Amino acid sequence: MTHPSGKKTGYKIDTIYTILIGFFITLICGIMLYPFLFTISASISNPDAVVRNQVTFFPKGPVNLEAYKILFKNNRIWSGYANTIFYTVFGTLINLIITILAAYPMSRQRFNGYKFINIFVSITMFISATGMMIPLFLVVKSLHLLDTRFAILIVFAAFPYYIILLRSFFQGLPEQMFEAARLDGASEFTILVKIVLPLSGAALATIGLYYGINRWNGYFWAMIFLRDEAKHPLQVVLRELIVLASMGEEMDANLSRSATNAEAIKYGAIVLATLPIAIIYPFIQKYFVKGATLGSVKG
Amino acid sequence: MxxxxxxxxxxxxxxxxxxxxxxxxxxxxxxxxxxxxxxxxxxxxxxxxxxxxxxxxVGLEYFRQFFSSIYFTRVLRNTLMIGLFDLLFGFPFPIILALLLNGLSNRHFKKLTQTITLLPHFVSFVVVAGIAINMLSPSTGVINALRLKLGLDSIYFLQEPKYFWGIFTVIKIIKESGFTAIIYLAALTTIDPTLYEAAICDGANRAQQLKYVTFPALIPTIVIMFIIKIGKIISISFEQILLLQNDVILSTSEVISTLVYRRGLVNADYSYATAVGLFETFVALVLVLSSNAIVRRIKNDSSLW
Known part of the structure; x- marks a missing residue:
């Protein structure tokens, strides 16, 4: 089996193999990046070139920031941004607090409510979002929470899946440590704040980032719960601007001085909404990779 | 004591x-x-x-109404077909991507490509749908510009019912493959390096290493992911479909969850929509519980692998 000739073909195959992998990976990355590149290019090109389909890869004509100038002057974009930052910061905070408060008792096997609370939380994981859509809306309505910012923060205060992830992480911490602290007279709350949380930095960062991204990207329930445009998050504004493409009267007056500008504005709005995520993404990527495998380890 | x-x-x-x-x-x-x-x-x-x-x-009145309406077969067919498309095309792609990424030897290039393929997962579906609608537009879309250059007719992709399943599947593949690939990449890192050394000693080239070492090691993960995916086949996110839907293509794009939205939240037909949602919950629950049970049995029977 070790003919010199055989080995040689083996090397040749290896070279072809390496080239093929490089080719396909570059192709895939190109397909995934292209829509973003195109969107950025279209947002800073000459609007006429965009409408006439002359932009394919790179910006056409001198850099044109007209779309951004119009967007920066638009109140709905700014209020959308401010609302999204508000919902993301406080929403994620509430998410983490509820998740920690649930996960800690759920991780203490000697706790007399251990079995109850674990079943109580796990059951809700199996109920489909579609089935709950109408009843949840009616509950929010009957609690008089419709059209309040509070509804956005509180209705999705925790995802059972992340609670269970954090519980599994807490259970991985050495049990004797808690017991030693208890014997030294530490209260459960002290143990949680002084011992458990400082040891859970990476897990909390991962879960917090997932909640944060969810908050930043969510549009559906904000669209359902909020009538008042002043409370709309950026994604709802964006949906009206680019997906429905039917701008409100106020929009027409402020935004589209011409139909050609309207095209560039759509692309500019997409860039503005995605920019914050694109900027912080490379720094937080490792936590996401961790998060994706967290669930599969425990099964 | x-x-x-x-x-x-x-x-x-x-x-x-x-x-x-x-x-x-x-x-x-x-x-x-x-x-x-x-x-x-x-x-x-x-x-x-x-x-x-x-x-x-009123008892089962609304269920009877739903089952006897034209919507029942329509939304059930659309839901299952979109799920099936996702299973046939969306399932293999992350595996291929993970194998490709794993085959890269340059560490910096590997990291860069993983960053790029993961990026679409974190972009909101509103943005993804917005970009897709613009790119597929008949007047200003890049894809139709390319078709015109090649001498083909311009197509209004999102106004033709027959394209919807394909378009939705492609968008999902581009958006989620990088993220799902992470799970397979994690499984690949657990392969014992001595297996590769032994294969190389036996004269295996890289294609043969892939066939005899890498791929067999991935099979347990593939089987489990496949069963989990079947368990979720009818749970199609209304938030995603809704953004690409319009009245002209409802015949192929209306799924169970968007019907619940339309009848319940748009038309305020609460009882009917809840009945449809309850039907979905029931079917989804049966599927998920069975797939979970199968996965558990496979994991306990790990001697098989």
């Missing part, structure tokens, strides 16, 4: 833990369990003025 018992008792402060759980219990009761109980309105002619307690009971 007594002392030890006392110590054991104090290892957990039950009262403190229950106090910690108060906000959690309130949250779950209000926004998880109350809506679960609220599905009873599927069996009522629910009127917002009378409330759940005073509305008339």
């Amino acid at each position: 007594i002392k030890r018992n006392k110590k054991k008792y104090e290892l957990v402060d039950h009262k403190a833990l229950w106090i910690m759980l108060i906000p959690v219990l309130i949250y779950f009761i209000l926004f998880k369990y109350l809506p679960m109980a609220g599905v009873v309105i599927a069996f009522q002619r629910y009127s917002p003025f009378k409330g759940v307690l005073a509305s008339d009971w």
Whole structure:
């Protein structure tokens, strides 16, 4: 089996193999990046070139920031941004607090409510979002929470899946440590704040980032719960601007001085909404990779 | 002996833990369990003025209405076909991507490509749908510009029912493959490096290493992911479909969840929509529980692999 000739073909195959992998990976990355590149290019090109389909890869004509100038002057974009930052910061905070408060008792096997609370939380994981859509809306309505910012923060205060992830992480911490602290007279709350949380930095960062991204990207329930445009998050504004493409009267007056500008504005709005995520993404990527495998380890 | 018992008792402060759980219990009761109980309105002619307690009971009336309407076969077919497309095309792609990424030897290039393929997962579906709608547009879309250059007709992709399943599947593949690939990449890192050394000693080239070492090692993960995916086949996110949908292509794009949205939240037909949602919940539950049971059996039977 070790003919010199055989080995040689083996090397040749290896070279072809390496080239093929490089080719396909570059192709895939190109397909995934292209829509973003195109969107950025279209947002800073000459609007006429965009409408006439002359932009394919790179910006056409001198850099044109007209779309951004119009967007920066638009109140709905700014209020959308401010609302999204508000919902993301406080929403994620509430998410983490509820998740920690649930996960800690759920991780203490000697706790007399251990079995109850674990079943109580796990059951809700199996109920489909579609089935709950109408009843949840009616509950929010009957609690008089419709059209309040509070509804956005509180209705999705925790995802059972992340609670269970954090519980599994807490259970991985050495049990004797808690017991030693208890014997030294530490209260459960002290143990949680002084011992458990400082040891859970990476897990909390991962879960917090997932909640944060969810908050930043969510549009559906904000669209359902909020009538008042002043409370709309950026994604709802964006949906009206680019997906429905039917701008409100106020929009027409402020935004589209011409139909050609309207095209560039759509692309500019997409860039503005995605920019914050694109900027912080490379720094937080490792936590996401961790998060994706967290669930599969425990099964 | 007594002392030890006392110590054991104090290892957990039950009262403190229950106090910690108060906000959690309130949250779950209000926004998880109350809506679960609220599905009873599927069996009522629910009127917002009378409330759940005073509305008339109609039994299975709304289920009968749904099953005998043209919507039933339509949304069931669309839901299953979109799920099936995702299974046939969306399932293999992350595996191929993970194998390609794993085959890269340059560490910096590997990291860069993983960053790029993961990026679309974190972009909101509103943005993804917005970009897709623009790129597929007949007047200003890049894809139709390319078709015109090649001498083909321009197509209004999102106004033609026959393209919807394909378009949705392609968008999902581009958006989610990089993220799903992480799970396969994690499985690949657990392969014992000595297996590769042994294969190389036996004269295996890289294609043969892939066939005889890498791929067999991935099979357990592939089987489990496949079963999990079948378990979720009818749970198509309304948030995603809704953004690409329009009235002209409802015949192929209306799925169970968007029907619930349209009848319930747009038309305020609460009882009917809840009945449709309850039907979905029931089927989804049966699928998920069976797939979970199968996965558990496979994991316990790990001697198989």
